[in-house]
Amino acid sequence: MREELMKILEELRPDVEFEKEKKLIDDGILDSFDIVTLVGDLNDTFDIDINVEDLQPENFNHVDNMLALIQKLQDEE
């Protein structure tokens, strides 16, 4: 799952070092367009349904946060 996620992220923003960054949202590294595109990709790839309530910084600040979110949503299905 991690590999797939990294692929999506790198394609979206090749200039960002996703392993290192811990504050992707708080520091404004990912902007609103990135988020929307990312959510679309994640929804398609992992067959989940990320909605607006999930768009909290703590869910997207770091790759690990995103993995946790994906896992949680998959479990709920």
Place this chain on the structure above:
Amino acid sequence: MAFVSMKFLFFLLVVCSGYFIMPMKLKWVWLLICSYTFYLLNDVRAAAFIIFTTVITYITGRILGQINSDQKTYLKENKTVLSREEKKCFKAKNITKKKRTLFTAILANLGLLVFLKYFNFFAGNINAVLSNLSLQMEVPMLNLLLPLGISFYTLQALGYLIDVYRDKYEPDRNLAKFALFLSFFPQIIQGPIARYNQLAHQLYEPHKFEYKRVAFGAQLILWGFMKKLIIADRLAPFVDEIFNNYISYQGITLFLGALAYGFQVYTDFSGGMDIARGAAQILGIDIAVNFERPYFARSISEFWRRWHITLGSWMKDYVFYPLALSKGFNKLGKRARNIFGNYIGKILPTFLSMFIVFLLVGVWHGSSWKYVAYGVWNGVFISGSILLEPVYEKMTATLKINTKCFSWGFFQAIRTIFLCSIGRFFSRGVSCMAALSMIKHTFTVFNPWVLTDYSFYELGINERNMIVLVAMGLVLLVVGIMQERGIHIREKIAEQNLYFRWLVYLGALAVLLIFGVYGNGLTSTVFIYQQF
């Protein structure tokens, strides 16, 4: 009561003194009393509206919160008993209930805002159509008063409701405290639009007098006064002259007017924000920053992330994301993907949502076609930049432009200021037609001599005042550059020697007292009219 007035300073003195004297438990009550006093002093008749919004929002919040907590309790208690399907069904029913409740409240609050603000606009346009069709009917224009701050507190209330709907936090359980959240006086006139989870607890918690914090607040207020009285009000006669008599001017003169307006509205608005923030800081409350050196922005998108930040951020969380991530837009995107290809399909939801957001931002500013045009202008640029991003990348690569160097950044900033200034024709122009005419005449006439023959010194700012403007402008620029680098100006000054600090504070006060545009003395305004 305007912020930039002796009355407000006196009011603030009373509020702050009272606040620090009050016992801990009653401090927030004092703030509530002061906020409503401030509101009534400004607008007695309209108090009913803010009370209406407060009560409706409070009750709706409680209902939504109740549904949320009931759901949690029920699911927890019956975790093992219910099947997955039953849980889903239960959740879905609740969502419908919540949606209905939320929708009613939004209709009430937003409907009120839309009615009061835009009824005459719609009526006027309908009447225009009717008369074009030679029909004798007419929608009456109503004499509606626009309550103070309604555009701000309504959004603030809606944000709160949507957050409670999303179960982001528990609703407020105290109507009086909630009333304070919506009516807090530093914010009521021109924002910022606060978030409940950021502001509310600060308002309710008591804050003690702390010398450094109070001093910082006072300094910020002084800075706000300086921006408004030295720059904004000094630019006003020039801007007024150009925009109110636009027919007499053309070419670069018109553009200078728009450019000047951009600086006028920035220093006016951000000066007011500084006063609001300073006042709140004295009381121990941090309110959101609304401006972050917007003229350093490298693109219109970035500009809107630095200008009226809380409005943009509100739109992002409560309009943009819900739209862009909605099922409807999702489907639209998929269909577009089939027709126009992968790229378009992917960006279409973003593109459309952004456009709608900026249309709303434009219209939020006022009820006139020019604001619609303003919204469209910004929307086109921002959406366009999303669409054309790959094109730009290719262009800069082919032309071998280094996009990481200072000069490129500088070029981008200048380009952004230029594009923004054109947008200003819409926001300051006396009407949509006037704005369009001004834009047309700006670009169809090329008169660079206007810059060199000093004729613009006749239009409301003479040489001496220009020197003051430029000097203060440079100060703003230096402060901006320092802030951009993360330096906290007031802290920095506080670190210096006593004598230097005092020189700065007293010097700033002296500059404000001498060069501020106030009083009935001979000002540039008089100069314009003296020629007629």
Place this chain on the structure above:
Amino acid sequence: MKMKQILQFIIFMVFGLVMVCALFYLFEKDENDETSSRWNGFYSEAENTIDGIIVGASMVDRAWAAPLAWHEWGVRLYPLSTGSQPIAATIGVIEEARKTQNLQVIIIDVHGIRSSAQLRKAKAMRNLTDSMHHSINRIQTVNRIVKYSKDYEAIYGDTIPEEKRSELIDPSDFSNYLGFLNYHSRWESGVSEADFTKESTGIKGAFISPKTSFRAKEQEPPDIPKEAALEPLFQELIQEVIDYGKENQLNMVFVELPSCLPEEEYIQMNAALQMAEDAGFPTINLNSDEFAAELSINYATDFYHSCHVNSQGAVKITSFLTKYVCDHYGLGNKPERKDSASWDQSWEEYKASFEQGWEMPIESVLSDRQK
């Protein structure tokens, strides 16, 4: 808050206050103005060294040559007048003078009562009040003028032409009390040496201007009517001054200085003088035939404007009125007076200016008169 912080704060506030007061001091009404120098001169006079004052509008300071009164009669009468000074200001001016001077006589010119002089312009008020030192009396003077201005507008508001409206006094304008709010914008036109030093007049407030003091424009001698009538609002003004004089047992003399105005203006001034006379105050109408011979005003040589005399006229009027004051109030020619040096000096300066301007000795005007 620690003690050190409190102390620092207090010292800071003191510095701030000093700075602000300095700014208020500097950015006042333009000190190059002759009104300012006249008032500065008055304030610089030592206590109880002035015998009396003459109060009124611009015709007063054109008509008064205080150095001459000193030289000829040994009397010190100081002019406290400003352009378009409203009658409503009279009490305030007298109060101000009485703070430091024991006044033996107060001469009040009634030209300020005319309808044509009643439009209360903010500039006219400021000319006076901004020249006064900050005090309760100054605030009260402003209040009196503002109140009168409101009363005037209530009754005569409709007659004020549109274009004059912007010049009227604005009651809500706080800069009426604190000139700085208005004058801070003088940074643009420049703050001169006089604003720092607050120069005083060297000729005890006498009006010497190259443009007008040495010019003569022939005037039509006025036709003084017998009637006397004054509108109620204006009657109130005069009555207030009369009541004030009575309350404080002041020796007030109401005069009408020489002028060449339309008939209806004299009807009003007649009434004013009549009111004063009825109240028991002496009045002198210098436009009547009674004094014409002694005063020997020459309508061809003594005026530069219908209601302003030049320095020749000033010499005649001053000499005449001072003699009156001496005869009736026992003033003048007392030996051993304090601070005579500045008064003697003022006479030298005034004489020099006069003789340079007219190219004739000042005595010739005086000897002309004593026929």
